[in-house]
Amino acid sequence: EAQVTQNPRYLITVTGKKLTVTCSQNMNHEYMSWYRQDPGLGLRQIYYSMNVEVTDKGDVPEGYKVSRKEKRNFPLILESPSPNQTSLYFCASSLSNPGWDTEAFFGQGTRLTVV
């Protein structure tokens, strides 16, 4: 089954404790991205990757890091989480650049709470 898998689904952590949210896709997609979803603000892109070892900032990259060492995996790293990073996070993948009329497939989301 074609899917994007995120882990964990729920996470409560304390300020400053490094964490990683994993994302894996089994569709051999080149393009992957991370979004955060906050009430009234919709989905905002954090980082994206057009292929292995190619990543770039989205609209809200501060406080986040990513890596793309393998095509299928795109982890999101919070080196020193803060309460304003409490949010619902989504990983997405697509065959190519979203501007080329291609569908984005989303994971089920990770609800992160930083206290």
Place this chain on the structure above:
Amino acid sequence: TQLLEQSPQFLSIQEGENLTVYCNSSSVFSSLQWYRQEPGEGPVLLVTVVTGGEVKKLKRLTFQFGDARKDSSLHITAAQTGDTGLYLCAGAGSNDYKLSFGAGTTVTVRA
């Protein structure tokens, strides 16, 4: 960042009624997509429109892309309770490598 404004923010209607959701921007998009998101799930693509003036129909859902490719609308005819969800529009520019999302319209269809 290309801003997409959706209206209304919330919509509550009775089953069987019609509804329209709007997505507007000052920017031109090479393509515009509509997604639906249910609680606890990620968004799922409903449709992509790419040509100015294009109209696409998906059963009771009708999607329209503005002539200038700056706006779009989603019309649902004879809404059902299963249409309840968060509807998101998303646009991509021709020289853009990212998808910009609107804030979404929460639709509630009452039985």
